[in-house]
Amino acid sequence: MYKLTWSQEQTNKQENHRKLNINCIENKKQQMLKSKMSSQNVAEIVFFDLETTVPRKAGARIWVLEFGAIVVCPQKLEELESYCTLIRPTDLSVVNLRSGRVDGITRAAVRTAPKFEDVADRIFGLLDGKVWAGHNIHRFDCPRIREAFVAIGRPPPVPVGTIDSLGILTQRFGRRAGNMKMATLAAYFGLGEQKHRSLADVRMNLEVLKHCATVLFLESSLPDILGCPNQGSPTVATRSRYNGRLRSYGGETSRKSPPISSVGYHKVLPYARNTTIQEISSGGLKDEFKKEKPKPVKHEMIRHFAAEALFFPYDMKKESVFHGLGRSDPFLCPRSCNQFSQITVETLTHKYKFNRMEQIAAGAGGEVPVYDRNKELKAFDETKAGVKGLVDAGIQKIPRIFVRTPEEFTEDLAYKYEDDKIDIPLIDLQGISIDQRRKEIIDEVRQASETWGFFQLVNHGIPSTVMNEMIQGVRRFHEQDVELKKQLYTKDTSRKVQFDSNFDLYRSRSANWRDTLRCLFLTHDPMNPEELPDTCRDIVVDYWKHIMNVGDTLSELFSDALGLNKDHLKGMDFAQWLTLNCHYYPACPEPELTLGTTQHSDPSFFTILLQDCFGGLQILNQNCWVAVKPIPGALIVNIGDFLQLISNGKLKSAVHRVLANRVGPRVSVACFFRGSTARLYGPIAELSDENSSIYKHTTVKAYTEHYYSKGLSRVSALNHFKL
Numbered sequence: 001m002y003k004l005t006w007s008q009e010q011t012n013k014q015e016n017h018r019k020l021n022i023n024c025i026e027n028k029k030q031q032m033l034k035s036k037m038s039s040q041n042v043a044e045i046v047f048f049d050l051e052t053t054v055p056r057k058a059g060a061r062i063w064v065l066e067f068g069a070i071v072v073c074p075q076k077l078e079e080l081e082s083y084c085t086l087i088r089p090t091d092l093s094v095v096n097l098r099s100g101r102v103d104g105i106t107r108a109a110v111r112t113a114p115k116f117e118d119v120a121d122r123i124f125g126l127l128d129g130k131v132w133a134g135h136n137i138h139r140f141d142c143p144r145i146r147e148a149f150v151a152i153g154r155p156p157p158v159p160v161g162t163i164d165s166l167g168i169l170t171q172r173f174g175r176r177a178g179n180m181k182m183a184t185l186a187a188y189f190g191l192g193e194q195k196h197r198s199l200a201d202v203r204m205n206l207e208v209l210k211h212c213a214t215v216l217f218l219e220s221s222l223p224d225i226l227g228c229p230n231q232g233s234p235t236v237a238t239r240s241r242y243n244g245r246l247r248s249y250g251g252e253t254s255r256k257s258p259p260i261s262s263v264g265y266h267k268v269l270p271y272a273r274n275t276t277i278q279e280i281s282s283g284g285l286k287d288e289f290k291k292e293k294p295k296p297v298k299h300e301m302i303r304h305f306a307a308e309a310l311f312f313p314y315d316m317k318k319e320s321v322f323h324g325l326g327r328s329d330p331f332l333c334p335r336s337c338n339q340f341s342q343i344t345v346e347t348l349t350h351k352y353k354f355n356r357m358e359q360i361a362a363g364a365g366g367e368v369p370v371y372d373r374n375k376e377l378k379a380f381d382e383t384k385a386g387v388k389g390l391v392d393a394g395i396q397k398i399p400r401i402f403v404r405t406p407e408e409f410t411e412d413l414a415y416k417y418e419d420d421k422i423d424i425p426l427i428d429l430q431g432i433s434i435d436q437r438r439k440e441i442i443d444e445v446r447q448a449s450e451t452w453g454f455f456q457l458v459n460h461g462i463p464s465t466v467m468n469e470m471i472q473g474v475r476r477f478h479e480q481d482v483e484l485k486k487q488l489y490t491k492d493t494s495r496k497v498q499f500d501s502n503f504d505l506y507r508s509r510s511a512n513w514r515d516t517l518r519c520l521f522l523t524h525d526p527m528n529p530e531e532l533p534d535t536c537r538d539i540v541v542d543y544w545k546h547i548m549n550v551g552d553t554l555s556e557l558f559s560d561a562l563g564l565n566k567d568h569l570k571g572m573d574f575a576q577w578l579t580l581n582c583h584y585y586p587a588c589p590e591p592e593l594t595l596g597t598t599q600h601s602d603p604s605f606f607t608i609l610l611q612d613c614f615g616g617l618q619i620l621n622q623n624c625w626v627a628v629k630p631i632p633g634a635l636i637v638n639i640g641d642f643l644q645l646i647s648n649g650k651l652k653s654a655v656h657r658v659l660a661n662r663v664g665p666r667v668s669v670a671c672f673f674r675g676s677t678a679r680l681y682g683p684i685a686e687l688s689d690e691n692s693s694i695y696k697h698t699t700v701k702a703y704t705e706h707y708y709s710k711g712l713s714r715v716s717a718l719n720h721f722k723l
């Protein structure tokens with residue numbers, strides 16, 4: 001058994017150390033990047049934004065109330081520096097007492113802020129000699145910043161080039177999002193609401209650009225198929241700063257866009273922004289490439305490559321990004337600092353062709369469907385052989401029904417990918433019967449459940465022989481003679497033993513690369529072990545008994561963590577309905593195009609997951625996908641929707657997903673503690689009252705019906721039960 005001692009002190013030390021290390025590495029990295037750029041004479045890009053007063057009459061002075069900027073490395077789009085300050089105007093009465101747009105910039109907020117002259121040096125240092133970027137800066141921010149410097153009798157900073165995203169996007173991206181407002185574009189890509197605060201807005205601006213660039217990049221790689229038919233005319237739309245409504249104050253004070261002739265970038269940018277593309281097309285990196293082993297192409301890499309392509313000031317339609325490359329020439333997708341991955345033009349276009357077909361089939365392109373998705377889903381369903389059946393048949397390309405839609409890929413862009421530095425909490429139950437240690441464990445459980453909704457658990461009492469045998473048993477089941485397995489194939493979820501692939505096959509946007517054996521244990525209607533498949537019967541019964549014990553222990557810990565009597569959850573019959581979902585994820589020939597399990601939260605009080613050594617499970621935490629690394633002997637525990645509901649949102653049912661993998665098969669067993677079908681559940685009285693309850697009362701049945709009807713998705717089924 002893998003052992004680990006765990007104390008808060010150690011954790012904190014490790015955490016501090018880790019943060020320090022990361023900070024040091026980050027600082028060093030940024031310094032290195034900066035000095036590299038200056039030695040190459042490459043200008044940096046500064047995205048900046050101003051929040052200003054709204055002039056009450058035409059011609060009145062517009063005062064800068066906030067300045068925010070990020071300095072970005074043009075090659076990697078890394079943020080090198082950021083600065084933000086509120087600014088106090090000489091005459092405070094020009095600032096409203098209350099902020100009209102709930103942006104928090106009120107008279108009181110700026111009263112103690114520095115004056116423009118106090119921060120002018122810093123702002124000058126940030127802007128002078130750099131490429132200025134921002135949304136509608138030509139018309140608004142550039143003149144405002146000049147005016148502010150002139151007003152204090154100082155020469156204004158001078159840019160070496162400007163990039164107005166309003167212009168660029170109007171010209172190249174068009175009105176796919178409806179209009180060209182930053183708020184609309186951000187909402188279109190699911191990037192959240194615009195804050196109308198300068199620093200948040202410039203960061204949002206960059207994210208929007210990355211997203212638009214990816215879409216354009218994909219289209220330009222296959223213009224005939226992916227070219228957007230409905231991008232709208234390149235008419236210039238306008239953005240207003242004032243309460244989100246369009247208002248014109250005439251001349252320079254207006255936020256109106258520049259005329260089409262002057263949109264986008266001004267003059268060819270003075271830095272070597274084409275380096276990557278030139279290097280790629282001239283084959284200058286090929287030696288390095290030869291040393292690299294082929295790697296799957298991640299969407300994330302393409303995103304950065306694409307974002308760079310957008311900044312590159314030439315017409316991508318006329319001159320392809322693949323300029324100089326033959327269809328089967330490999331090129332390198334920049335991945336991070338000095339890492340590259342290979343892909344051929346052919347593979348890339350082929351892969352995205354599939355997506356386009358899906359989009360067309362869904363009617364998004366308004367064209368004749370090229371395939372009947374339902375027919376193919378049905379054909380797959382009727383094989384009753386699951387995904388493993390496809391792999392056994394030797395397919396090399398995954399069927400279209402499994403290819404994620406462009407919308408799903410686009411939604412992915414909202415998230416970051418944590419590298420290997422972060423781990424979810426690990427809790428060691430050793431010593432749980434000792435009072436002091438038990439208190440510590442409860443604290444750890446509370447912390448992990450409130451912040452992550454996930455933790456790994458060691459010394460839980462299930463022998464590793466049992467865990468290993470369970471994995472083997474599930475594997476035996478899925479790898480047995482397909483004709484035997486088929487007898488259990490059904491979409492009827494009320495069956496005690498059910499073999500299935502994709503319970504939400506006909507409802508999901510794309511199918512998952514996963515088959516499942518589901519075993520149902522109901523206290524009021526016990527399972528007859530004879531019903532279980534003989535390939536895994538004994539071990540399933542054995543594992544179920546062990547898991548019930550761990551479930552009991554966890555129910556006490558969760559009750560304690562919520563400040564309740566330790567038997568509170570037991571009293572709520574959390575374990576009356578239990579399902580063991582025994583998943584089998586076959587090796588996938590095109591893992592970048594599909595998922596093992598779509599992002600979702602669990603329809604349970606809590607889930608105990610056993611996974612083998614392959615990995616692939618990821619948790620969404622603070623907008624970042626964090627990998628759950630396999631630890632021999634550990635179980636993974638996660639909070640499900642019901643614990644979030646009854647704790648009135650205190651404990652967190654975290655979104656998670658499983659990647660498809662080129663290697664496998666991966667096996668996992670998810671044990672859901674789903675509560676009692678006979679009870680009504682709502683926020684616990686001790687944790688909420690009439691006024692503070694955020695969820696309605698519901699039955700497991702009503703909740704489950706809703707969960708199943710919508711299928712797996714990142715939108716929580718709990719939203720439906722919000723008050």
Ligand SMILES: O=C(O)CCC(=O)C(=O)O
Nearest residue numbers: 581583602617658668670
């Ligand atoms: O296979 C895994 O690692 C996770 C499966 C899962 O999330 C589920 O069954 O709900």
Ligand SMILES: [Fe+2]
Nearest residue numbers: 600601602656
């Ligand atoms: Fe799950």
